[in-house]
Amino acid sequence: MEELRLDITKLEAAASKLRAIAHPMRIAIIELLNTGNKLNVTQIYKKLNIEQASASHHLNILKNKGVLLSKREGKKIYYFLKSQTLKEIIDCINRCDDA
Amino acid sequence: MEELRLDITKLEAAASKLRAIAHPMRIAIIELLNTGNKLNVTQIYKKLNIEQASASHHLNILKNKGVLLSKREGKKIYYFLKSQTLKEIIDCINRCDDA
DNA sequence: ATATTATATGCAAATAAATATATAAATATT
DNA sequence: AATATTTATATATTTATTTGCATATAATAT
Numbered sequence: 001m002e003e004l005r006l007d008i009t010k011l012e013a014a015a016s017k018l019r020a021i022a023h024p025m026r027i028a029i030i031e032l033l034n035t036g037n038k039l040n041v042t043q044i045y046k047k048l049n050i051e052q053a054s055a056s057h058h059l060n061i062l063k064n065k066g067v068l069l070s071k072r073e074g075k076k077i078y079y080f081l082k083s084q085t086l087k088e089i090i091d092c093i094n095r096c097d098d099a
Numbered sequence: 100m101e102e103l104r105l106d107i108t109k110l111e112a113a114a115s116k117l118r119a120i121a122h123p124m125r126i127a128i129i130e131l132l133n134t135g136n137k138l139n140v141t142q143i144y145k146k147l148n149i150e151q152a153s154a155s156h157h158l159n160i161l162k163n164k165g166v167l168l169s170k171r172e173g174k175k176i177y178y179f180l181k182s183q184t185l186k187e188i189i190d191c192i193n194r195c196d197d198a
Numbered sequence: 199a200t201a202t203t204a205t206a207t208g209c210a211a212a213t214a215a216a217t218a219t220a221t222a223a224a225t226a227t228t
Numbered sequence: 229a230a231t232a233t234t235t236a237t238a239t240a241t242t243t244a245t246t247t248g249c250a251t252a253t254a255a256t257a258t
Contacts, residue, residue, distance in 0.1 A: 004131070004146045011123035014189055018126075022117035023216085024110035032103070041235055047103045054217075056236055075225050075234050089188050090113055122246090140205055153247075155206055174204050174255050 020065035026058050027090055033080055034087040040076040119164035125157050132180045139175040
C-alpha cells in the first residue's frame with residue numbers, strides 16, 4: 001500500500017488545460033480551427049451564432065491555457081490551434097462513447 | 100460566412116466527459132488505474148493520501164461520466180478504466196506543454 | 199444481534215466558472 | 229480629428245464545482 005508521491009503541479013497543469021477545452025463552445029471553436037484554419041473573432045462568433053464578447057472571452061481562455069495562438073493583421077486578430085493533436089482528443093472522447 | 104449547424108448535444112457530451120477528467124485528483128486516479136489495474140476505494144484513497152469520502156466522490160463522478168466501471172467483490176468495490184485510451188489523452192495534454 | 203470494515207451519500211460553506219450586458223481600446227478610414 | 233470596425237475588458241448575476249465533515253448503507257464476521 002505504498003503511498004504515491006504525486007506531482008501536484010503537473011496534475012494541476014493537465015487539469016487546467018483540460019478544463020479550458022471542456023466547454024461546448026470552446027470545443028466548437030477548436031473544431032472550427034481544426035485542419036489549420038485561421039479565423040478572426042468576427043468569423044467565429046458569426047459561425048457559432050454567439051455574442052462577440054462571448055467568443056472573445058472563450059478565445060481568451062483557450063489562448064491563456066496555451067491551446068490557441070493569435071496573430072494580428074490590421075484590425076483583425078486571427079486565432080489558430082497551437083497543436084494539431086487537440087482534435088484527436090475530442091474525437092477520442094467522442095469515440096469512447098457509452099455503448 | 101455560413102453559419103454552422105452545431106450539434107449541441109454532442110458538444111455538451113464531449114465537454115461533460117472532459118470536465119469529469121479535468122481535475123487533478125481524478126487524473127491521478129486515472130493514472131493509478133492505467134495499465135489495466137483494478138483498485139478498491141481504500142487502496143486509492145490511501146495511495147493518494149486523501150479522505151475516503153473525497154475518493155468515493157471522485158470515483159462516483161468518473162463512473163457517472165462513463166470513464167470508470169466498478170465491480171463489487173464482497174465488501175470491496177474495485178474500480179477500473181472503461182477505456183484504455185484515456186491515459187493517452189492525459190499524456191497528450193501534458194506533451195503539448197508550453198515550450 | 200452487534201460490531202467491524204468498506205463504501206456511499208447528504209449537506210453547507212467556499213470557490214470557481216459561465217453568462218449577459220455594457221463599455222473601453224486598438225486600428226483603420228475619411 | 230471624427231467615425232466605423234474589430235476586439236477586449238469590466239462588472240454583476242447566476243450557476244456549477246469543490247471541500248470537509250457527518251452520517252448512512254452494505255457486507256461480513258463474531
